[in-house]
Amino acid sequence: MIRLSKSSISDLEKENVLRVLGEEYLGMGQEVKKFEEELSAFFGRDAVCVNTGTSALHLSFQAIGLKEGDEVLVPALTYLATFQAICATGAKPIPCDVTEGNLLLDLDDVKAKTNSNTKAICLVHYTGNVGDLEAYYEYAKKMNLRVIEDAAHALGTVYKNKLIGSFGDIVCFSFDGIKNLTAGEGGAIVTSDAAVLKKVRDARLLGVIGDTEKRFSGQRSWVFDVEEQGWRYHMSDVMAAIGRGQLQRFPDFKKKRQTLSQNYVRLIKSANLPVVFIEMDYDQVTPHIFVVKITNGKRDQLRDFLIDNGIQTGMHYYPSHRLTFIKKTSGTFKLPVTDKMYDMILTLPLHYDLTVENQEYIIKKMMEFSNEQ
Ligand SMILES: Cc1ncc(COP(=O)(O)O)c(C=O)c1O
Missing domain, CATH: 3.40.640.10 (Type I PLP-dependent aspartate aminotransferase-like (Major domain))
Known part of the structure; x- marks a missing residue:
């Protein structure tokens, strides 16, 4: 996994x-x-x-x-x-x-x-x-x-x-x-x-x-x-x-997270996937999570396919304005961009021990799913 x-x-x-x-x-x-x-x-x-x-x-x-x-x-x-x-x-x-x-x-x-x-x-x-x-x-x-x-x-x-x-x-x-x-x-x-x-x-x-x-x-x-x-x-x-x-190891953590994210961008671009990146500069940002937007409306099916192939993914985050407690506390709000984005966001694995081989496998599986559609 x-x-x-x-x-x-x-x-x-x-x-x-x-x-x-x-x-x-x-x-x-x-x-x-x-x-x-x-x-x-x-x-x-x-x-x-x-x-x-x-x-x-x-x-x-x-x-x-x-x-x-x-x-x-x-x-x-x-x-x-x-x-x-x-x-x-x-x-x-x-x-x-x-x-x-x-x-x-x-x-x-x-x-x-x-x-x-x-x-x-x-x-x-x-x-x-x-x-x-x-x-x-x-x-x-x-x-x-x-x-x-x-x-x-x-x-x-x-x-x-x-x-x-x-x-x-x-x-x-x-x-x-x-x-x-x-x-x-x-x-x-x-x-x-x-x-x-x-x-x-x-x-x-x-x-x-x-x-x-x-x-x-x-x-x-x-x-x-x-x-x-x-x-x-x-x-x-x-x-x-x-x-x-x-904290002593942090320079290494930072470099690894940036390099892996840049590598994702490169791999996804060359794979021509139905994916849009979040706008940011990985030379400046130390990414905690790697989130992409899935543009073909098949985010949930893709997640199921990836987990069947041993790849965990996430959805950061379920928007807080939809929660009963927040509606009770704050009232009801219409947030069209947040709602639209929530249906598209997919978080791919990112951590210090992730390897380039792992990333290549993830993108290969994403391509496989994409080609089957
Ligand atoms: C955006 C954001 N805010 C706040 C927190 C809360 O941090 P903690 O889990 O350490 O309480 C987290 C951590 O999960 C987070 O991702």
Whole structure:
């Protein structure tokens, strides 16, 4: 079976985990502190680690003060986590359409849906691509809106010579098992906003003021105060041990994902398949998933054919505006491009251990299916 996605774990991560296990302190301590320092050096500004990408988003939305009645503009073509993180604050996610070429948030729809309740725009860097970031930020600045970047897919992507996460309002990453970098599970919030940093550092530890500093110096807060709602969202040293090894290997991960994606483009072009690519530049983007649009209306049959031939594929994502809970929370929305795109999108296998031979086999099978039609 050619897997759609998988982790790549080397001796480095295994040795790191064994070292931490040997210390017999598995909570949030020195290893998380070091991982945060290394991530902060990587981004050139402060990173705060948490237990999932979803909690990174939730804490960020909470830290900007979202409350009931507030609205956040967000593309419907995202993982449900983005929507749930907004809902968790009591605010309303407002599903927006995407642009057909790159499947990223449609700024015209954002403009049409902005009103006096709008507090933030949530960008989703779908596949790892970011689109015209400057245009989104310009509009947000003009309308006095916060910007949360859901960069779960975009670790390593570069925009105008700047690494995603190294700039921008608040940028959230996921380190779940199949991401560009994994910590088993995990996430990080990266920002220059000192007030947000303080809030998320406390809120990940039930809101206990200054508990992060205590834990990083091997202590605990026995007597403490809490001023705001907090959660048990901290990262453990075991997770950080995996993440630190992965960060060391990251240049290799990045190169492999870019090369494999470029190779897909080359193979698919020469195979003359009924496929349209998502517009992006693989020299800039570090792709998390490789998504194509199937133009002959046979996406589902193709998926069945591929799985019968040992090839897993995906459909990223079932649009969030179709979900009962989101309809109840946000109301009913018509998003014609998202709906049209959902019927066409197909995610092909992409991970560090995928080989060129695997790719050639996948394209050969896609050609076979195409010729049978
Ligand atoms: C676009 C997007 N946002 C948010 C998340 C949530 O991250 P996590 O799974 O680490 O909670 C994911 C991960 O699956 C994602 O793909």
